Amino acid sequence: MxxxxxxxxxxxxxxxxxxxxxxxxxxxxxxxxxxxxxxxxxxxxxxxxxxxxxxxxxxxxxxxxxxxxxxxxxxxxxxxxxxxxxxxxxxxxxxxxxxxxxxxxxxxxxxxxxxxxxxxxxxxxxxxxxxxxxxxxxxxxxxxxxxxxxxxxxxxxxxxxxxxxxxxxxxxxxxxxxxxxxxxxxxxxxxxxxxxxxxxxxxxxxxxxxxxxxxxxxxxxxxxxxxxxxRCSCSRERSAAALVSLGQADAEQLLQEKGGEVVIDCQFCNQRYRFDAADVAQLFAGGGSGAPSGTRH
Structure with missing residues (x-):
């Protein structure tokens, strides 16, 4: 071996x-x-x-x-x-x-x-x-x-x-x-x-x-x-933190510009993390990144 x-x-x-x-x-x-x-x-x-x-x-x-x-x-x-x-x-x-x-x-x-x-x-x-x-x-x-x-x-x-x-x-x-x-x-x-x-x-x-x-x-x-x-160090939590760092107003504006869903891609491993309006609202309400809403993963 x-x-x-x-x-x-x-x-x-x-x-x-x-x-x-x-x-x-x-x-x-x-x-x-x-x-x-x-x-x-x-x-x-x-x-x-x-x-x-x-x-x-x-x-x-x-x-x-x-x-x-x-x-x-x-x-x-x-x-x-x-x-x-x-x-x-x-x-x-x-x-x-x-x-x-x-x-x-x-x-x-x-x-x-x-x-x-x-x-x-x-x-x-x-x-x-x-x-x-x-x-x-x-x-x-x-x-x-x-x-x-x-x-x-x-x-x-x-x-x-x-x-x-x-x-x-x-x-x-x-x-x-x-x-x-x-x-x-x-x-x-x-x-x-x-x-x-x-x-x-x-x-x-x-x-x-x-x-x-x-x-x-x-x-x-x-x-x-x-x-x-x-091993890639990307995660849904880190992607969520990047969204939070924008501030709520900018994150909501980005969400609107992207047609209701923000997709964050990891350049290293091609993993995709998706956030819709419910996810973004949850982030800024202090609910954390949690699991993606609906059936997305």
Missing amino acids: PVPDHTQRFLFDDTDVRGELVALGESYGHVLAKHPYPEPVAQLLGELLAAAALLVGTLKFDGLLILQARSAGAVPLLMVECSSDGDLRGIARYHADQVSPTAGLRELMPEGMLTLTVDPRAGQRYQGIVGLEGETLAACLSDYFAQSEQLPTRFWLSADGRRARGLLLQALPPERLKEPEARAASWQHLTTLADTLTAEEMLGLDNATLLHRLYHEEAVRLFDPRPLRF
Whole structure:
């Protein structure tokens, strides 16, 4: 039986470097099933899903991580969310007539910007921005960490419309290697080996085999995997709250403009939430969202 979607952490025992691997299949498939994406867009979205899962693995927080890439090109939006509980969802917007079958990141998202947002359930929200100036999403994310004065971090990402995989290496604070020269040499050695990975190897090998192929001369400790799944955070209650936030007068006006029924669509999972006059009246009377009136669901 195939291993479910997961991230898996590993450590090098003799140096101050940690790593994370991610494998997505079912959750990636759920995301792609919601919208008919061309192959280059599906690949970019898979890589961003893998990146979000890797980043959540490096952070100790309870909440949501959001990666959002925007451009004025053929793909104006890529957006992925991954929670600390391992729930993933994602979406892309694209202009079909501008998407070449062989296009890469630079062609699809020229002059793009990538925003990384960490939204904890408690505590301060953090946001960072980097230009999409690299040839790949992995290069752009690696550049972000290089520019942000955080611990050196490198990404390797691959997706083919069925599977999405990723590898992350991150330097740790000095403990085993104290000398800067030794630390730099160790980091260069490990990242150079990772650079030899092919897309076929990344997508086709299980984690233990992949690590052995790269680092069979290193002491590598592989930890238990953490599961990932596709799960959308939309709900009727959240849609109702959006209506309430408009205020009663505006909500009733919207209801009238829409012919007596407001329909709120979730862009991520295509779920529809319907509210008629009785529902809206109930909301503003303090009765909550409840079940849809009549037989709608």
